[in-house]
Amino acid sequence: MKQNALGQTPLARIEGLVIQELPDEVLVYDRQRDKAHCLNQTAALVWKYCDGKTTVTSIAKRLERELKTGVDEKIVWYALDQLNKDHLLVEDFAPPALLAGMSRRQMVRVLGVAAVVAVPLVTSIVAPTPAQAATCLPTGAACTSSAQCCSGLCTASVCA
Amino acid sequence: MHAQSPEFFCPLDFSRAMKTSGNESPGRLISRMLAGSWRRSDLPSFDINESELDKVVPLLYGSGAAALGWWRVRNTELRTTGGAELLQQAYRLQVLQSGVHEEDIYKVVRLLNEASIESVLIKGWAAAGLYPERGLRAYGDIDLFIRPEQHMLAVELLSNDAGDCWVDLHENISELDDRPQESLFARSTTQPLRGEEVRVLCAEDHFALLAVHLLKHGAWRPLWLCDIGAALESLPADFDWDRCLGSNHTRAGWIKAAIKLAHKFLDARVDRVPAGALNYPLPAWLEHNVLRQWERPFASEQPPMSHPVPMSLALRNPSRLWEALRGRWPDPVLATVSMNGEFNRIPRLPYQLGNCLARSFRFLFHSP
Numbered sequence: 001m002k003q004n005a006l007g008q009t010p011l012a013r014i015e016g017l018v019i020q021e022l023p024d025e026v027l028v029y030d031r032q033r034d035k036a037h038c039l040n041q042t043a044a045l046v047w048k049y050c051d052g053k054t055t056v057t058s059i060a061k062r063l064e065r066e067l068k069t070g071v072d073e074k075i076v077w078y079a080l081d082q083l084n085k086d087h088l089l090v091e092d093f094a095p096p097a098l099l100a101g102m103s104r105r106q107m108v109r110v111l112g113v114a115a116v117v118a119v120p121l122v123t124s125i126v127a128p129t130p131a132q133a134a135t136c137l138p139t140g141a142a143c144t145s146s147a148q149c150c151s152g153l154c155t156a157s158v159c160a
Numbered sequence: 161m162h163a164q165s166p167e168f169f170c171p172l173d174f175s176r177a178m179k180t181s182g183n184e185s186p187g188r189l190i191s192r193m194l195a196g197s198w199r200r201s202d203l204p205s206f207d208i209n210e211s212e213l214d215k216v217v218p219l220l221y222g223s224g225a226a227a228l229g230w231w232r233v234r235n236t237e238l239r240t241t242g243g244a245e246l247l248q249q250a251y252r253l254q255v256l257q258s259g260v261h262e263e264d265i266y267k268v269v270r271l272l273n274e275a276s277i278e279s280v281l282i283k284g285w286a287a288a289g290l291y292p293e294r295g296l297r298a299y300g301d302i303d304l305f306i307r308p309e310q311h312m313l314a315v316e317l318l319s320n321d322a323g324d325c326w327v328d329l330h331e332n333i334s335e336l337d338d339r340p341q342e343s344l345f346a347r348s349t350t351q352p353l354r355g356e357e358v359r360v361l362c363a364e365d366h367f368a369l370l371a372v373h374l375l376k377h378g379a380w381r382p383l384w385l386c387d388i389g390a391a392l393e394s395l396p397a398d399f400d401w402d403r404c405l406g407s408n409h410t411r412a413g414w415i416k417a418a419i420k421l422a423h424k425f426l427d428a429r430v431d432r433v434p435a436g437a438l439n440y441p442l443p444a445w446l447e448h449n450v451l452r453q454w455e456r457p458f459a460s461e462q463p464p465m466s467h468p469v470p471m472s473l474a475l476r477n478p479s480r481l482w483e484a485l486r487g488r489w490p491d492p493v494l495a496t497v498s499m500n501g502e503f504n505r506i507p508r509l510p511y512q513l514g515n516c517l518a519r520s521f522r523f524l525f526h527s528p
Contacts, residue, residue: 018259020295022252029256036256125252138301138326148464150301150328 010080011052011090027125028088036125037086042067043120046079047088056080063117071117078107079120086122187451189216190225190382195427197228198390200292204427206236213243223457224298225383226250231296255295261285262294264325265302266354271321272304277314279359280305280348282333282369286360289351290390297390298383301326305333305344335372336365338408347403364404367391371418372411376498378491379421380453380462388418389428401434410502416440417503421450443505449492463488490515 018029026044028037039047045066049059056076063071077095084093107119136150141159143149149159189208193216196204208216213233220229230247238244265285272279284299291297306314308331318327332341344365350357361369370391374384405412416437422428423438424447430438456462475481490498492508495515 018256018263020255020259022255027252027256029260031260036253038252125249125256136301136328150326 007055008093009052009055010050010083010093012047012050012083013088013090017088030087033087035086037088038121038123038125040118040121040123042075042118043079043082043122046076046120047083050080050083050089052090067117069117074107074110075117075120079122082120082122086124088122184212185451185455186215186219187454190219190454190457191425191451193220193232194225194228194382194386195425196389197225197232197426198291198296198386199393203232206232206238208233208238210238210241210243213238213241217243217246219454219457220247221250223381223383223454225381225386225457227254227296227298228383228386231292251295254298255293257298258288258293258295261299261302262353264322265358266356268302268304268318268322268325268327269353269358270356271317272306272314273356275313275317277306277310277317278345279314280345281358281360282330282366283373285358286351286366287370287387287390289360290387290394297387301328303328303330305330307345308332333369335369335376338406338411339365362403363391363396364400367395367404368406368411368415371415372497374418375414375493375496378453378462378494379450380457380491382426382454382457385418385422385426385450388422389426392419392422392428392430392433395432399432401437405437410500413440413502414497417442417446421447425450441504443503445505445508446493446503453491453493463490463494488516488519 016030016032018031020027020029021044024041026039026047028039029035030037042063045063046059049062054062056073060071060073060076063076080089080093081095083089084095137143137148137159138150139159141149142157143154143159146154148154151160153160189212193208193213196202217226217229220226226247227250230244230251233239233244233247239248262285265281269279269281282303282305284301284303285294288294288297288299302325304314304327306329311329311331314329318325318329333344336344344361347362347365348359349362350359352358360366367388370384370387374381374388377384379385405415417440419428419430419433419437420440420442423430424442453462473480490512492512493503495501495508495511496503498518499511499514501511
């Protein structure tokens, strides 16, 4: 990716990701980092347009067409900054100095309260892992009896 | 994204959920919460208040039904509460887990298909297909039914090329041993997954499997009864009840009992169930027992995971023997199925004793 902020053509990372689209958001699981992310609609659209050929200015225009409302380019920069921090872009991305390290609250202030488009958000899904409906333990899991293991064999307190 | 028991690390207060501070038992609360939860639309009216929701969330979370809980609450005024937010997070995680599992299933099935090893995927992903979204139904391992003569070949192949996938290979399906195992292959159908054909049981065998599996494990996981509800409401037009119930009277009774439980506790629609099955007399102890099980629907509190100390160790330490024996006293539903008994009004003690004797025999004569 070019390091000149205005000429950058970001490319979305696909490798090693599990992507699930829901009606209002996109969920991404990074198999390499074992992290789950939730992209709101604005962030998801920006990510979708990151094809390695489209400039930030063009992404903003596409976003305008999709959302049928005016979109400040800063919105795109802010989304890219978050996507970059969460390793969802192929190469490192350098936001303009004005936006570097800006928090969501600061972003809202910069864009003005009247921003029509939802501020792009990439949030980590942090929650206790819900139970899975398995009735036996996989190979390598700690066990106290063979009946607990799918393999039917618990040796040295580990499922064979 | 690996399977973990949340009881070990999650901040949810499970003990709070198990205390019956309100008027209603946690089991009844789960029953109301999950009623019709597998439906895309037309869900039963939602009459849970915020405090009840807070009480039921840990139970749903720990039992694998949290995503269904979100499905139930998502269009209600409670959707923005803390409890609902946790359920939504569980739903999101499960949707992602489902994507991860599908990658693994694709990999495993493709390997087996390429090696001309016929496999039938049972439970898990196949059951998840009964729901509006596969992510709603939690599952962990990939259960595959393989012909005995190809079992070793499959083990070798998957150990070499899919060692990172959690696969559980079965040479037979014990829940369906009332019917010729080869007929399960013959009647099976396929479902597409990313361009690969995944073989699954026909609807009739699948229903029977889900019903017997539920009872074989003492019906402790409410999700398994949701499977019955979802299956009941998605029966194909040509569903053959005779084939589903099979020729074994006792087995047929178990399947009928599962149907009645799903109808009674989860509001499952039974308009396509034959009257003979609906007239099955559900004994009161069975209903009571299922609701009691749902008060602690956590894998760590159910056998065999609930046995923290191996029996061989307990025998060497008499002070722990009584505790170990008490912990191994079987659930009456589980005991009845294990002893091939019928669900009737006769006390369960003989089945429970029979189950204990059978397990003792296995322990004494088959211990390494």
